[in-house]
Each structure stands twice: as C-alpha cells, then as structure tokens.
Amino acid sequence: MRQWIWCGAAVMAAGCVSQTTWRALDDVERELATHAREEDEPTSAPARAGSCEEIVARVVASHPSLDALRANARASIAEARAEGALPAPELMLEVWDFPIGDPERADREGMYMAGLAQSLPPAGALDGRARAAAEEAREALGEWSERRRELRADAAHACTDWAEAKAIDARLAAAEDVLARMSEALRARLPTSDDPLAELARVDAERARVRRMRAETETTMARAEARLAAWIGESTITIEGEPSLRVIDAVPDRDALFERAMRARGVIESARASARAAAARADAASAEASIPMFRVSATYMQMPQARAGLGASFSMTLPWLWSGEGAMHDAARARAEAALDVVAATERTLRGEIAAAIAALETARRALATIESEERPAVERALGAIAATYASGPADLLAWIDAARALRELEVEDARLRAAAAHAWIDLESAVGGPIETEVAR
Template sequence: MLACAMPTPGPAGNMQQTRRAFAPTAGPRRDFSRRFFSRHSTTRHATAGFLSGALIAAIGSSAAFAQTVAQAVAPPLDSLVAAAGARNPAIRAANARTDAAAARIGPAGARPDPMLMAGVQNFPVSEPGFSDFMTMKMIGVSQTIPFPGKLSRRTEAAVQEVEASRASADVVRRAVERDVRSAYYDLAFTSRALDVVTRTQGILAGMIPVTEARYSAGGGTQADVLRLRVETARLASEGAALVEERRAVLARLNALLDRPAETPVDDASIPQRIARAAVADSGRQITFASAALGARVMGSPLPPLDSLTALALRTNPSLREHEAMIAAQAARAESARREYLPDFDISLQYGQRNGLSDMVTAIVSVPIPLQKRRKQNAETAASKAELGALEAGHVNAVNELRADIARLHGALERDRTQLALYVKAVLPQARAALASASAGYQTGRGDFTSLIDTQATLFNHETEYYRTLTDFAKTLAELEQQVGTEVVK
C-alpha cells in the first residue's frame, strides 16, 4: 500500500516544501504513460500505483493550493485603486460638480448689478429741440438692496451645497474603489479556480491512457474509460466558462480604470490582511464558540458591531451629504421666510435744463406684497416641506446604514465560519476520502467510480473554498466603503 504524509494547512513558509513534495509534473506523468502503454503486461498494482500516486499528489497540491491566498501579497491592487481615483470618469464628473458648486458661492451672496439710466424728459414733438424750459436731459443710477440677512442666507445655502457636493464626490469615489476591489477579487477567484480546473483536468487526462491500457488488458471496464473522458470534458467546459468569466471581469475592471477592455492585469490574488482575517492557516488554530450548530469562530478580527455602526454613523459620506443638504435647505427655508421682507430699489438721477437750474432726483421704491398668498406663502410652505422630506430621508438613511452594517458584519462572520469549516473539516476530510478511495482501489477493495467521485468532490470543495473567500473579500470591501476606513489591518 502507498503511504504518504497528508499535508495540513500550516504556516506560509511550509507551502513551497509541501508543493515540492506532492505537486505532480506533466513531464514524468507523460513519460510514465508512454512506458506503460508500451507494456500491456502492466499489472493491476502498477496501474493502481500510478492512479493513487497521481491522486495523492493532487491531495498534496490542493493542500498547498489552499494556502496560496494566505501568503499572497497584492500590491497591484493599491495601484489599481489609485489609478481609478485619478482616471475614473464618474469620479472626475463628481469633482467637476463640486468645483461648479464652489463657483456658485460668490454669486449667491452678491447684490444685483446697479442700473445706469440716461434719457430726456418732456421732449417736445411739434418743435423738436432742447430749448423748451420743460425739456430736461437726465442721467441716473439705481441699485436694488436686498433686505438685510437675505444674502447671507443664500450664501450659507451655497456653502452647504458645496459640502453636500464634496460628500457626494466622496460617495462616488468610495463606490468606485469598492467596485475596483470587487472586480479584482473576482479576477483572483477566476485565476485560482482555473488553477484547480487545470490541475484536476491534467490528473484525469493522465489517467485516460492508463485506464485504456488496463481495459485493453482485461483488468478494467469500458465504463471507467468513458467516465474519465466525461469528467475531463466536463472540466474543459468549466474551464472555458471561467475563461469567459475572466474576460468579462477584466473588461469591468478596465472600464473602471478608463482603459481598453482587454488591458492585462497582473495575476490577481487576495491580499494577506484579508486572507488572515478570513481564516487561520491551520485547522489547529481554529476554535468555535460552542459545539452548537451555527456557532461562530472565535477570535474574530472584526470590530464589534456596535463599534462599527458608531464609526459608520460618524464617517459615512452619504450621511454627511444628507446633513449638508439639510443645512442648505434650512438656509433656503429661512431665505424664503425673509421674502416677506421687502427689498429696496434706490435710484439717484441728475437733470439738466437749458437756461434753468439743474435738478437732482432721489427715489426709494418698495414692493407691495399683493401676491403674498400665491407667492411668498407658497414658497415658504414648499421650502418647509422639502426640509421635512430631507430630514425624514436622513433618518431613513441612518436606519438603512445600521441595517447594512449589521448585514455585512453578519455576512463576514458567516463566511469566516464557512471557511473555518473548510479548513478544519471539509477539505481535510475530502482529501482523506480521496486517499482512502485511492488505497481501496489499489488493494482491490474499492471501485474506480468511487475514486473519481471523491476526486470530483474535492474539486468542488476547493472551488467553493475560493468562492467563499472571494465573497468574504468583496463583502469586506463593501463594509469598508460604508465605514470609510480599513476594518481589518
């Protein structure tokens, strides 16, 4: 019987040694197949030895494979996020809107331009000219002076609109950063999943000539050969789907960076800080809170939910945007209330008459609010209603933020629990099942179908492990977007 030490997840430094000990290489396997094919007298034990050796190698390489995320360093991600901040069109548009809002502060607090007047009064029609003593040439200037306090309220509203626009730009920036990280993590998943598919398909493809030779020698069944071919074709189909998914994800990432869809990105991987927060390197380091179903993993790196919620309520840019919009609308409501107070039109005119004394005219005009009910009252009511709507919307946004933080926190803990179960139980047991099926097949106590089924089960678990890890990373990116800072270090 073949015997081997089953590798378990351990420190990152042991990964390369584990891979060297167990990772299969394509060349020796092909050479062995040719040697085997040339000798139809191969015994059942030699065939089984090859199959079990290949599958045990798969066990070892999958154990090392599960550790690659924990030791990966992803500096390209930071550069991609920085590039998106500088190049993303949505961010540029949001910044331009902020600049536009800032440019409106000055006009909001400025008085209306003065009016220059020039004319002739009492000009005779029958005998045109300026000799008539009633004819007067006039020049003057007029200025509208808003009632004190109106301009300051308009300026305050414009200033708060700038703050709201800045917060809105921050919302856009954080959303783009989250989308970049999410696309990058999806790219990492497709890379790791393709690794699993390629490795598993290589192992199964290497079994085909061996199984065919055994069938030709009368030691196997045609069903074994067909089953291998079906599994290999199925993996090819999954690999093709992953390749297309990778192209789509790459196009989405490049769109966020405002560059051609097929611009390549270096091999993506989950950053170390996220991998360490998601799951321990070794099952021995994992402890559950209790033996009850659904118990969480101990030693969570995530801050408590109430601390995260309090931090989000202080720093979330969407809430800051709402607060600035409320302040701006409050200033507009006060400005609308002051519309009951009249503006003043002041004019000063100088008149010149031939042969007579020059004259100066001063006029002060005040509007009469005859349309108070239809105009000022309606505008004041509209401003108050809009203010009430914004305040209610802010309360709703706070409640939704609390719910989102709780949802994201719970999702992260759920993913941590699932990953811990994979590392502590599911993957080791799947590898042990594969080793047992291989040993049973070698000694004649097991069948080929069980061997292939356990290999397929291990493949599915490895893929789901990486899918769950990717979900954890994407959920963490969303949580950090809401909070505005890194949640785990």
C-alpha cells in the first residue's frame, strides 16, 4: 500500500517546477531588461564630443559583441521555460482487425480506437533542468558584463596610447624649439667659430632625429584613432582636446578593492552561475536516476454496431534495473565540482590582477617622483648653464647637444611613465569592475 501511495505522490509531483525557479527566471529577465535600458538611456552626463570619454562610451554602446551576448541570454531564458514544460501530449489512432479481404465490411467489423497519452518526467527533473537553464541565462549576463568591461578597458587603453603619443609629440616639439635656438646661436657665432659648418651639421642631425621621432608619434596617434574607429564601426574618427594622463595620489585598500571586485565583476557572476547550473543539472540527473518516468493514457474504443468503451493505461520506467542516468548523475556532479574550482581559480586571478595593477601604478608613481625631485632639476640646471656659457663665450657644442638630448629623453620618459600610470589605473578599475573614487594629481 505504501508503494502505491508513494507512486501516486510521485505522479502528482512529476513535472512540477517550483515557484522559486520561476521567480529566479523572472529576476534574470528583469536584469536583462535593466541592462538594455542602461545601454539606451545612460544615467551619467554626456561627455564632450570627440573626447576620450565620449569615444569610449560610443565603443561600448555600438559594439555588436554585446548584442550577441544579450541574445544568448534571451535564448537561455527561452530554454529555461522550455526545460520547465511537460513533454507534449501524444495523440494515438489505432485500427484493429480491419477486414482486409473485404473492406466493404469495415463499417461492421474491426475495432477503431483513439487515445491521448502524457509522459510525466521524474519529480525534480524538470525543476532541476529549468533551474540550470535559468542560471545559464545569468551566466550569459555575466559574460555580457565582462565583455562590456573589456571593451571599455580596451578603448580606454587605446585613448591613453593616443594621449601618450600626443604628450610626447608636444615635448619633442619643445625639444625641437631648443635645437632651433641652438642653431640661431651658432649662426650668430659663425664669424668666430673654428668649424661652423660641422657644428651646424651636428645640430641639424639632432633636429632631424627629433622630427623622425615626431613622425613616429603621429603614426601612433593615427593607429590609435584607427583602432577606435574600427571598434565603433566608422571609417575615421578624430580625438579632440588635450591629452589627460592621470597620476593617482592614493590607492584604496587592496582588500576593499578585492571585495568590490567579487561583487561587481561579471566573470565572478558567470563562474558562480555556472556552478549553480551544474549543481542543478546534477539534481535533475539524480532525480532521473532514482525516480521512474511515468506515462498515463486514456483510450476511446469503438467496434461497429457495438457499444463504445473507454480504456486507461499506466506505465513507468525502471531506472533501478539498468539505465545510463546513474552515470549522467556522476558526470553532472563532477562538472559541479569543476565549476566550484573555476570559481576559486577566478578569485585568485582577480587578486593577481588587482595586485599587478597596484604594483605597476606604484612603480610609475615612484619613478615620476624621482624625476620631479631629482632628475629634472639637475638636467635643467646643466642645460641652462651650458646655454648661458655658449651665449657669452666659448663652450662645448657637444656638451650642449648632450644636455638638450638628456632633457628631451627625460621629458619623453616622463610622458611614458605618466601613460604607464594611466594604463595601470585603467587596469585597476577594470579589475575591480568600475570607477574608483580617489584623488588625482595632474
């Protein structure tokens, strides 16, 4: 008797999907709609046209890879609803004992039947599969968030490359002005110089070297603009305004940044959703391995010139005897364990990304501090002293050129270090998953 009660309860529960699962699916749909609204109606004030901020926003808003990931999320939502539905009912039409030798007697002999059957999966199987598909939809949303973060970081790095080249070009232009003044001083001293043509040739060679370096920076700027234009989907763009290479005065606590990354990063959301999906698949496989699938049907039977009749049938699978569901459960459980390991590995990777970005930022800051406090004053004093000596009397032209070159290399290195600090800050904000509020030194 208990077995029959258990079987009846199992039949009633089979195919049921819990309200918790449906609510989770509704939550994912709302999150997807929210993401779509955020893309269509940005909450922040619009950036100045042609600025790096505006161009980065255009890259993120127009890139088709984000549309693809949103479509994948919608597909997973539809799959979740499909997984939670019962199998389609079956219509059966049967003919028995049809008088083949004398078809005209078909209205008096034979049996004609019509039936309707429904298969009922094991209790918990539909719910587990629907829950897994809902988590896979959430995983797709995490991938969308992560791709959005990557696009923003890539575009910001490209704009920083442009800003670095722009800053270097400005400093090379200043170095070229120094060499132009040097050439003027030489021309003023032509009557008293021992070898004026050789001295002018040295200065002209140095000026040519600077012009070659400026041509390289122009190529770098053009390459950065071309990359950004390709990401936006346009033939050309022009970045406007002065370059901004930020140097951060203070970095928030590393542990606080990591905790924020754990809440904000899409890769963590995807890894956790993948682990939950694998666990749900394991639950569904466990149900299929331990609970039979039922099949119920009702049949209408009619024999010509006889009373009609109804029939009913009930059948169920016997997974305890033999089937592959047990092995499927083992496989699903192993995948769930692997997904948990991926979550742990992702957390370690995030810690490494944050630590590496902070280390790169600190390295650039310390090098810039040394340049400002020690190296630049010394080089500027040396250049000023040699220039003053050359203007008033005999002096070594090569020493003057070397001092000018040292200042030029120092200014270029300063720009490169500021760009390295800006790149490190982009990496840090990207690793955390959003902007970090802190003080900025220009």
